[in-house]
Structure formats: C-alpha cells, structure tokens
Amino acid sequence: MILRNVAIRHGRSALAAPLRRSFLRSMTTDTLTHETDALSHSPASTNSTSLKTFVPPSDAGESLDSIKTDYASQQRLNKRTGKLGSAVEKGYVPDALVRNPPKPADVTLELLMASQSHLGHSTSLWNPANQRYIFGIRQGIHIISLEETAAHLRRAAKVVEGVAYHGGLILFVGTRAGQGPAIVKAARLSKGCHLFEKWIPGSITNGDQILSRCDIKVVDKDDVDITSGFEDKIGDWKALKPDLVVCMNPLENYIMLHECGLNNIPTIGVIDTDADPTWVTYPIPANDDSLRCIQVIAGVLGRAGQEGQRRRLEAAKTGHITWLPPFGLGSPETAEDKKAAANKVRRGPPTADEIAAEQSRGKSSKQEMADIDEEL
Amino acid sequence: MKVSWHPATLKGTLQCASSPQSISFSRQRGINIRPRNFTTSTRLRAGIAAAEINFDGRNGTPYEPIFYARLVPTSASYFTAQPLFTDDLLAVQTLVERYSNLPTVKPGEAPRVAWRPLADYRDSVGEVVQASKYSKIIHALQRLNHIQASLMPEPVKDALNAYKRNVNPFRNVVKVAPIDKLGRSLGAGRRKASTARAWLVEGTGEVLVNGKSLVEAFGRVHDRESVIWALKATDRIDKYNVWALANGGGTTGQAEALTLAVGKALMAHEPALKPALRRAGCVTRDPRRVERKKPGHVKARKMPAWVKR
Numbered sequence: 001m002i003l004r005n006v007a008i009r010h011g012r013s014a015l016a017a018p019l020r021r022s023f024l025r026s027m028t029t030d031t032l033t034h035e036t037d038a039l040s041h042s043p044a045s046t047n048s049t050s051l052k053t054f055v056p057p058s059d060a061g062e063s064l065d066s067i068k069t070d071y072a073s074q075q076r077l078n079k080r081t082g083k084l085g086s087a088v089e090k091g092y093v094p095d096a097l098v099r100n101p102p103k104p105a106d107v108t109l110e111l112l113m114a115s116q117s118h119l120g121h122s123t124s125l126w127n128p129a130n131q132r133y134i135f136g137i138r139q140g141i142h143i144i145s146l147e148e149t150a151a152h153l154r155r156a157a158k159v160v161e162g163v164a165y166h167g168g169l170i171l172f173v174g175t176r177a178g179q180g181p182a183i184v185k186a187a188r189l190s191k192g193c194h195l196f197e198k199w200i201p202g203s204i205t206n207g208d209q210i211l212s213r214c215d216i217k218v219v220d221k222d223d224v225d226i227t228s229g230f231e232d233k234i235g236d237w238k239a240l241k242p243d244l245v246v247c248m249n250p251l252e253n254y255i256m257l258h259e260c261g262l263n264n265i266p267t268i269g270v271i272d273t274d275a276d277p278t279w280v281t282y283p284i285p286a287n288d289d290s291l292r293c294i295q296v297i298a299g300v301l302g303r304a305g306q307e308g309q310r311r312r313l314e315a316a317k318t319g320h321i322t323w324l325p326p327f328g329l330g331s332p333e334t335a336e337d338k339k340a341a342a343n344k345v346r347r348g349p350p351t352a353d354e355i356a357a358e359q360s361r362g363k364s365s366k367q368e369m370a371d372i373d374e375e376l
Numbered sequence: 377m378k379v380s381w382h383p384a385t386l387k388g389t390l391q392c393a394s395s396p397q398s399i400s401f402s403r404q405r406g407i408n409i410r411p412r413n414f415t416t417s418t419r420l421r422a423g424i425a426a427a428e429i430n431f432d433g434r435n436g437t438p439y440e441p442i443f444y445a446r447l448v449p450t451s452a453s454y455f456t457a458q459p460l461f462t463d464d465l466l467a468v469q470t471l472v473e474r475y476s477n478l479p480t481v482k483p484g485e486a487p488r489v490a491w492r493p494l495a496d497y498r499d500s501v502g503e504v505v506q507a508s509k510y511s512k513i514i515h516a517l518q519r520l521n522h523i524q525a526s527l528m529p530e531p532v533k534d535a536l537n538a539y540k541r542n543v544n545p546f547r548n549v550v551k552v553a554p555i556d557k558l559g560r561s562l563g564a565g566r567r568k569a570s571t572a573r574a575w576l577v578e579g580t581g582e583v584l585v586n587g588k589s590l591v592e593a594f595g596r597v598h599d600r601e602s603v604i605w606a607l608k609a610t611d612r613i614d615k616y617n618v619w620a621l622a623n624g625g626g627t628t629g630q631a632e633a634l635t636l637a638v639g640k641a642l643m644a645h646e647p648a649l650k651p652a653l654r655r656a657g658c659v660t661r662d663p664r665r666v667e668r669k670k671p672g673h674v675k676a677r678k679m680p681a682w683v684k685r
Contacts, residue, residue: 068526071479167446171455184466187452195455197462197509203455213503214459215450226445240449321444331443 097292098181101189101299103307104157109146112153117286117293118144120273130273133285142273144285152284153297156268157304159282160244164190164308165315167323168243171195172298173256176249178291182298183248190305191223193242204259207239216240218329221316229332241265246301248294250279270297460501461509468516471535478529480522489521490541497539513539553644561644565636567662570625574637576645579617581607585634586621599631606639609656610649616642636661 102111112118120126120134120142135145163170170192174183180196187194203210216234218226245260247253250269257279260267269280270288277283287293312322449455453462492500494510517539520532555561560575583604585593594600603620607613618638622630639658643650653659667676674680 065526067479067524071524071527169448184452193449193452193454197456199455200457203457210457211454214454214457216447216454217450218445219448221444230445234447237447240447240454242455323444323446325442325445326447329443329445329447331440332445 095181097295097299098185101182101185101303102296103303104154104161104300107150107153107157107296107300109150111296112146112149112286112293115292115296116290117149117296118146119287119290120144125274127274127276129277130271130275130285133271133277133283134273144273144287149284149286152282153286153300156246156282156284157300159266159268160190160246160301161304161308161311163244164192164305165312165322167312169193169240170244170246170305171242172246172248172302173199173253174248174294174298175199175252176288176294179248179294179298182291182295186246186298186302186305189302191309192305199253199256201255202259204241204256204263204265207241211239214239221321222313226332229334230329232333233329244268246298247280248298249288251275251288254279268301270294458501458503458505458509461503461505464501465509465513465516468513468520468535471532472516472519475520475523475529475532478523478527481524483522486518486522487525489517489536490543491517492539492541496541550647552647553640555644561641563637563640563642563644565633565638565640565661567632567636568625568629568665570622570629570633572620572622572630572633572637574618574620574634574641576616576618576638576641578615578645581614581617583618584620585618585630586623594627594631596627596631599627602628602631603634604638605635605656606642606653606658609658610642610646610652612642616645632662 097115118135122141123137126134126142130142133144133148135143137143160170170187170190171194172183172187172190172192173195174180175196175198183194183196186192200210216237218230218234220226241263242260242265245256245265245267247257247267247269250257250271251274257267257269259265266281267279268282268284269275270286270293271277271280271283272286272288275288277285284297286297315322449459451459451463453459453466456462491514494505494507497510497513498505517536520536523532553561553563558577560577562573562575564571564573566572583590585603590600590603594603601608604613604618607616607618618641620634620637622634624630625633635658639653639656643653643659650659669676672679
C-alpha cells in the first residue's frame with residue numbers, strides 16, 4: 001500500500017481514523033478486487049454488455065448511404081421478427097373500409113351500427129317525412145332504424161347492379177370534405193364516374209356547354225375501345241348524361257338532384273333525419289355526417305356495380321348483350337364510306353337510274369331469276 | 377350530322393335487352409332479300425324526301441344487324457368538367473398515399489424545386505384550373521419531394537419531374553460588355569428623366585462630363601461624388617479616365633445616371649467587381665419617376681386647402 005499526500009498531510013488523525021470508501025481510490029494503486037467482484041455478481045451487471053455497444057445518436061446529418069442501409073435493415077428486421085411475440089388484436093384501421101369495401105352480402109346491422117349509421121340529428125331538426133325510418137329518440141337525437149337502413153341499402157345495391165348490368169353510366173357524388181377516397185374507389189369498382197368537388201350547375205341540363213371539352217370514347221360489347229370509324233360522330237355528339245346518380249350528401253346537392261329529376265335520371269341518396277327523402281328516387285336512411293357510414297354505403301354500392309359489370313361482360317362473352325347502342329351511333333365509318341360520301345357531295349344527289357344500277361350490281365341476272373322463282 | 381336525341385337511359389335499355397336468338401333470326405331475314413329494280417321506292421329517294429320505312433328488309437335496302445357500340449367518358453372525372461386536372465390530382469395523391477411510409481428529410485431540408493407555374497399547367501391541360509385547386513397538386517408534390525433522395529422510387533421521380541419548371545441553367549449566360557481596340561468600355565445608365573453614357577479607359581483619374589470637368593459640370597459636391605462613386609467605392613479613382621455624356625433631366629438625375637453608366641463600364645474592365653458595385657448601389661436602376669398629378673389634387677397628392685364655405 002502506498003500512502004499518498006492526503007495521508008501524509010493529515011498525519012496522525014488521518015491514520016487513526018478508519019479509511020472511508022471514497023478515499024480508497026485516491027490512496028491506493030491496487031485494484032479493488034472485492035469491489036469489482038461485487039459489481040460482477042450484482043443483477044445489474046447483465047446490462048453491461050449492452051451498455052458497451054450503445055452509441056448515442058448524433059445530431060450531425062447522416063449520410064445518404066447510411067439512411068438507405070438503415071432503412072433496408074429495418075425492413076429486413078420487420079420481415080423477420082414481425083410475426084414473433086404475442087398476437088395483436090385487430091385494431092381500427094381508418095382506411096380499411098376504403099381499401100377493401102364490404103359487399104352487399106356483408107351488410108349486417110352490426111356493421112351499420114359500428115359505422116355509426118344509426119345516429120340522426122337533433123329532434124328539433126327532423127324532417128317528418130323520415131318518420132318511417134326513425135327507430136326512436138335517445139339523448140335528444142333521432143336514432144335511425146338499422147333494419148330500414150339495411151333493407152334500403154340492399155335495394156339500392158340491386159339498382160346499381162342492374163344499371164351496371166345494362167351498360168348504364170353511374171355517377172357517384174360526395175362533395176363533403178373527406179368523402180373523396182370512398183367515392184373514387186366506388187366509381188373505380190363500378191367503372192362509373194366520381195365527383196368529390198362542387199357540382200357545376202348545369203352539367204346535365206347545359207352539358208353541351210359545360211362538358212364540351214371532356215372527351216368521350218366508343219367501346220364495344222367487351223368494353224374494348226373502338227379507335228377508328230366514329231371520329232366524326234364523337235366530335236358532334238352531345239354531352240353524356242349519367243344513367244344513375246348516387247349522392248352521399250343530398251342536402252348540399254339540391255341543384256344536381258333537381259337536374260336529374262328534370263332529365264328523368266334516377267338517383268340514390270343517403271337521407272339523414274333532416275333531409276327530404278323526396279329529393280331522391282331511392283333513399284337510404286343513414287347518417288350522412290359520418291365518414292365511416294359513407295365509406296360503408298359507397299363501398300357496398302361500388303361492389304354492387306362491380307358485380308353488375310362482371311355479369312354484363314360475362315353475358316357479352318356468351319353472346320347475350322344486355323344493352324342497346326345509343327340512337328344514331330350506327331356502325332363505324334370505313335374508308336370506302338368516306339370516299340362514297342365525298343363522291344356524293346361532288347356529284348350531287350344520285351338519280352333514280354344510278355340507284356337502280358347500284359342495287360342490281362353484284363348480282364347476276366341468273367341469281368335474280370332464281371330469287372324471283374323462289375318467291376313465286 | 378348533329379344528333380339531337382340521345383337515349384341510353386336506363387328506361388330504354390331495360391326494355392330492349394336482346395337475346396342471341398332474335399339477332400340470328402333478323403340476320404336470316406336480311407340475307408333473303410332480293411333487289412327489286414321495279415319498285416316505286418327508288419323514285420322517292422332521288423328527291424328531298426326521306427326513304428321509305430324499312431319494316432322487315434323488303435324494300436330493297438339490306439337489313440343491317442345492330443352494331444353494338446356505346447359511348448362512355450374517357451375519364452372517370454368526366455362530370456368534374458376538369459377531367460385531366462382531376463386525374464392528375466388523384467395520381468399524385470395516390471403516390472403520396474402509397475409511399476407515405478418511406479423516410480423523409482426534416483421539414484425545410486428538402487431540395488428546392490421551382491414548380492411549374494399555374495399558367496403553364498393551364499396551357500398544358502387546356503382546362504380552366506383555379507389556383508386553389510392547383511395548389512393541392514403542389515401540396516402533394518412537396519410531400520413527395522420530402523422523401524429521402526436515396527430511397528425515392530422511380531414513379532415519384534417521374535411525377536416530380538413532370539411538374540418541375542423547365543429551367544435551363546446553361547441558357548442564363550452573363551453578357552460580357554466589350555472593350556474596343558483603344559481600351560475603352562461603354563456603359564449606359566438612367567435615372568429620373570436623365571440618360572448618360574460613360575466611356576472608361578485606363579488612366580490617371582481624369583473625368584470629363586459633356587466636355588466639362590467635374591467641378592464645372594456639377595455644382596453640388598454630392599453630385600460630383602455620385603459621378604465617380606463606382607470608382608470611389610472600389611478605390612479606383614486614379615486608375616481610370618472617364619469621358620461621359622449626360623442629357624435630360626436635372627443635375628441629380630444626370631449625376632446618378634452617370635453613377636450607373638460608370639459602374640457598368642467598370643464592370644466591363646473588371647467583372648469580378650460586380651458584387652462590390654452592387655453593394656455600393658451602382659448596378660440597380662432606380663425605377664422611381666415623378667408621380668403623376670391626379671384630378672382633385674393640386675399636385676400628385678396635395679389636396680386643395682379646405683375652406684368652410
């Protein structure tokens with residue numbers, strides 16, 4: 001043991017008093033074997049290895065390469081260890097209803113209840129025309145009968161499916177904030193159109209002005225584009241009108257519904273307790289203020305449209321076509337037709353003799369005689 | 377032909393669902409037609425009157441089978457009246473949603489991007505797009521731009537490039553003012569109603585304005601200093617000779633027009649002095665002019681004195 005200055009300076013008193021622990025290190029150069037032994041046997045020592053490898057995060061910016069490798073290693077780790085550990089209950093995923101919408105067959109009262117479709121408005125705001133859809137009053141608000149909701153939703157799904165099956169154009173409208181994704185998804189499923197911003201008044205009644213720059217195309221029975229032969233007709237064609245309109249917020253879209261009524265276009269609408277059910281053809285009594293409810297309804301109707309489109313294409317493959325072409329569209333114009341039309345313009349209207357000659361051309365007189373004989 | 381009537385409503389299609397049997401039957405009828413040159417129908421078609429009604433294909437014209445084609449919108453955004461814009465918006469929003477889990481840089485540390493201006497975008501899509509709507513696209517693009525550059529997926533890069541302003545950095549070439557064979561450089565400057573030209577040549581610090589020395593040309597000391605301010609600020613009074621012409625306006629205007637002219641001429645000799653000259657105020661044209669007089673005012677802003685009655 002080597003005595004250092006402390007001990008010398010304090011002289012006798014220091015020597016007389018028992019050595020305190022805190023001085024030990026300053027007074028001796030020997031290793032404190034018993035101290036380290038005690039540390040190594042303590043339970044806290046199990047963390048010592050992890051402490052050694054711990055590197056505090058630095059504030060300096062990381063290099064791009066390290067970010068890339070870190071991200072890759074994190075992905076690898078997630079892939080390897082993601083399934084380990086306890087099973088986590090399925091939580092609420094906000095966009096689950098948009099990503100994977102329910103089918104009409106999946107509509108249950110539990111689903112409707114969970115999506116808050118039963119909550120109406122304050123009793124003072126009600127429209128008495130909705131009395132038949134109202135289950136009762138709770139805490140000052142009307143509760144919509146979910147049985148009515150389910151029944152009306154299934155009926156609306158049948159309508160959407162039928163329109164899609166018969167080659168109609170379905171327009172989904174939801175102009176409130178947050179309704180966009182559900183509307184777009186429903187339109188994509190049912191191969192229809194979507195509108196999630198303001199309805200431009202006159203889009204139906206004055207469509208030739210408002211939609212004049214929007215392109216239309218011609219498709220055949222299998223929904224394959226017909227690229228040639230209709231250019232002239234498409235250029236002059238009137239603006240399209242939807243064959244069915246699905247409206248998620250009728251209260252804000254009165255003008256659109258009125259235009260639909262004027263043009264005899266059937267409408268489906270989500271009718272809350274303060275809305276007027278006579279504005280739409282097929283009301284669905286439900287809560288139009290809940291995005292989850294709107295996602296369920298739009299999803300169900302979108303799935304119904306998807307099923308209708310699938311059935312239509314299937315029927316077309318077997319030769320059963322469920323729709324008629326619009327009046328005046330006719331068959332595609334070929335190059336010969338164009339040439340003939342140009343000749344006609346150049347020469348003026350044909351005379352009777354020319355027409356007669358044209359008709360008799362291509363058939364020999366012998367065939368003609370045979371035909372006459374057959375008729376006789 | 378302008379078609380004035382458009383059906384395709386559900387009502388029509390529901391009733392008219394046709395079956396394969398009926399189609400083949402009508403085709404059979406169509407094949408058995410025989411042309412009749414002696415019918416009276418051809419006479420009518422020569423004039424302005426319409427053709428006779430073809431009830432079952434017996435009137436000479438062959439029966440045409442239905443050609444099944446229908447009209448649909450090219451885009452699902454047809455009824456928004458801005459289909460191209462709406463599709464663009466949905467495309468970038470889909471990208472944001474799909475790549476929302478990728479690591480991002482800190483806010484404000486993303487690379488600076490000059491986005492296409494609204495007018496440019498409007499021209500490209502040919503639709504009347506409101507500024508507020510276009511800002512939605514820009515908002516989504518800025519989110520995409522914050523994705524770490526090393527992890528940015530190809531579709532995101534393509535989308536960002538599609539909306540970047542078409543800037544060619546090599547097109548922005550600095551114009552070099554020439555120095556003639558006698559070693560003179562010419563600079564021009566304007567201020568108020570005055571214009572000035574100054575020729576600068578390496579020398580000993582002589583200054584001639586309109587053929588007069590600086591003291592003769594300008595009475596105010598401040599104006600004299602203004603003329604050679606570019607040389608003074610860069611400590612080059614004794615290195616150059618100035619021969620200048622100034623006309624129009626007053627003394628202050630001419631002096632400060634000469635400041636710019638001398639500064640620009642100096643930049644031709646020593647382009648590296650440009651930052652120093654800019655700081656000294658010898659590069660930027662002062663755009664202020666005399667404010668016009670307004671009716672009801674005595675001068676530009678002065679009101680006539682208020683009299684009680």
